[in-house]
Amino acid sequence: MAVVSRLLTARALERPAAAAFVAGADGRSLTWSELASQAENWRAASRGRGLPERSRVGLVATDPLAFTAAYLGLLAAGLTAVPLDPRLTASELANSISRLRVDVVATDTPELFTTETEMWSLTDSGPIPVRLATLSARPGDGAAMRPAVLLASSGTTGAPKGIPLSEWQLMHAARRVARHHGFGPEQRGYTPLPLFHVNAQVMGLLANLVSGASLVVDRRFDVNAYWERVEQWRPTWLNTVPAILASLAAAPAPSEDLVRGIRFARSASAPLPEHTLRAFTEHTGIGVLETYGMTEAAGQITANPVEADARRIGSVGLPVGVGLSVLGPDGRPAPPGQEGMVALRGRQVVSHYLDLSANVPERARPARDASGWLLTGDLGVRDEAGFVRLAGRADDVINRGGEKIHPLEIENVLLGHPSVRSAAVVGAPHERLGQVAVAFVTAQPGADSDVLARDLRDRCERELTRYKRPTAIEVTAELPTGPTGKVLRRALRAELATAGGAR
Template sequence: MAIVSRLLSTRAREQPDSPAFLAGADGRALTWREVAGHAARWRDVRPGSRVGLVIADPLVFTAAYLGCLSAGLTAAPIDPRLTATELSEVLTRLRVDVLATDHAEPVIRPETDTCEVDLAGPRLVWSATTTARPSDAAALRPAVLLTSSGTTGRPKGIPLTEWQLMHAAGRVARHHGFGPGERGYTPLPLFHVNAQVMGLLATVAGGGSLVIDRRFEAGEYWARVEKHSPTWLNAVPAVLASLANQPAPSSRVAERIRFARSASAPLPPETARAFTEHTGIGVLETYGMSEAAGQITANPLDPARRRRGSVGLPVELELIVGGPDGTPVATGAEGEVLLRGPQIVSGYLELDGAGPERVRPARTAEGWLRTGDVGVLDDAGFLRLAGRADDVINRGGEKIYPQEVENVLLAHPGVAAVAVVGAPHERLGQVPVAFVTSQQSDADALASALRDWCAERLTRYKRPTVIEVTDALPLGPTGKVLRRALRAELAGTQ
């Protein structure tokens, strides 16, 4: 019996009428008995199928996702906001056999079975007109097929086994102290690994409950928290920054919450400080990625042991900071973060949608996954991230990490959000340019003030040559800045 199927059966037997998952907006709930019952209905889907989950309703997505894992199918979560054209392209790239959706007018493709899905289960509304399945030539049949965020280039397929997913969920549950008395709240997109593993699967592993919203709504956030009484919050830096500027929750609400967990993007220290001072809720900073099925490092639960500006300690996996040859650098020196262990993905799928499906190795010959993240380990083993290796700006041989410059700019009271990227320069190769958002109306005055601010806090070569005040930054679904869009703008290709 599959791991998820076995766990759902256990939860249904031991906690049959306890709420497992609740919809934040309207309070609908699924008990553990109902979750297990829904999962059983997915066993009628043809074994081995790749199932594209294009589902907006958070409870329906949860039931379908767990059903696919329980039935031994491959779940391929897809952004439900895609247009019909975009969706068709994604279904082709992922070689999806079954489209499962709660859309009122589902996209019908001749080669793809289509199911309408709700809390009663999947119902076939279109049968493929050919006996061949899109995944017949699949190189792998993982439990979940994710794609990279694509913030720096074309997405690649990340195939994860059920063991890898549930091992990560167990690590999350143990580290965070999840159990039957715990309840989380997450408004993060369910088609990303954070909400899936740190939310859904960690709840299955720990036996608590989870409140789910389909999107973050700043004006409704604390009202829903008060209504559902969670003990922990699942957030990203963009959410924490927004909440620091909203009316604070009452002390009665805040005192029940053990921590707000931050992941998916770098957390500026100023954002963490502002959120905690404003709400009274401590931030537990972590670090994860899809290739590790989620969590890699996390700060300790004990607030006194947390280190602001650090993403914490490795959680049940091997981690080093290595040089160009992959050997560990000295303590306190910068290098690339490398991961190793059976919980780390071993190969990527090339998602071109044409020709035979190809797998390329994700690890080195020594078994290390190169994350592309630049970091530093201190003498206690805490990891600090400096930024992405491909985001580093080379200004005439001087290396500039955007995150350092961004943190300085974010400390200015007039700045709401910021992104620093490299702009082409004839003589120096690259120079740093800052894009900032603000609620101040006088953009020229703010830009001038920020130049003075940087002059006092950054050595000359790190200072942005241009500070552009803009209405908004291009963001991905989890709040990551799409730096490639900003670089393309600077290069004049947009």
């Protein structure tokens, strides 16, 4: 029997009527007893259809409780959950389903799919067959092709890859998350993050299951309703990303009484500018617990201590249950204080990627090097105490005539201006220097774009060495972002390349 199945049964016996998950928008809830019952319905549905173990079920749900029940039910039934973004168009979903070799779709929006798609409708009691079709070719026998959850990488740095996660990897990650953050039946979290991403699945759904805590889930982040939700449900911790923290820092502040019971706001999924952290904490009175993770490690890799006085601003914390090293140019561990490539290893780190190319046989390729390290693509530094500080993505480093520029350093300078809402710096092609830095910023409401651009140029002249200064600063309405608020730098680079670069 699957670990998830055993845990659902245990929780249903211990606290059958306790609300495990609550919909923040309308107060609907799922008790542990209801979740265990729905898991049994998923097992019955898969047996009735004759689905082999680890058949791939595409999960497309707009309702957070429907997603939660289906996700846990699929894992309990021994099927492979393939969560997909419900905001995708019908053609985008069809492409994802094909590339991920999905056998069946479970959805609360059946109108998005063609009559050729085998589909289960999500209801309050579990899945109901809607249309039946011939199953696609079965996944291969390799463990990488028969995971508990199959996710596609975000594609923020290139073509997406299939990331297969076993139940052991997911539950190991959930246990270390719950232990590190001190979760238990008396704790309640609040997450408006997308459930089709690993953060909300492991940090939210599975850590909640492991610890017996409760979790308030929302379909999306709404800055105007956020503190109302907090007042209504009184969570003890908040699951956030930097974009949420920045928005809340610019919104009306919550009352002292409202935030008194909140232990921390956890930040993940994207780099957290130091200015954003300080602005949020000063504005709300809530401390921020900065972390670092990636899908390949089933979520969390490092985290700051829960104890506020032990956290280090600007650091993503210490490794939590995963092997981590900062490797120098020679592939050996770099000494403390020296920048290098962050690398991971251990059983909880994926060993293979799946090729998501269209119209080719499915195949796995190694995710680790010959020494067993998975190279994250992130540059970082460890101090004497082991705390990790990230410098940015290796692919994002700008090479200006041989001088290396980290975009994050420039972005932190730009974000220090009170009229800047968000900022991103990328390298633009240059005939003589190879690349130069170009900045894109969005302004706070009411700011004059021309005045802001001039102020930012002056600010960069004061605070940055000449070669690091952006050659252009563009004030734009919005930055291209992914579902978790991470800036899509490749879209900005493509825009510059189309425009002919910088001269």
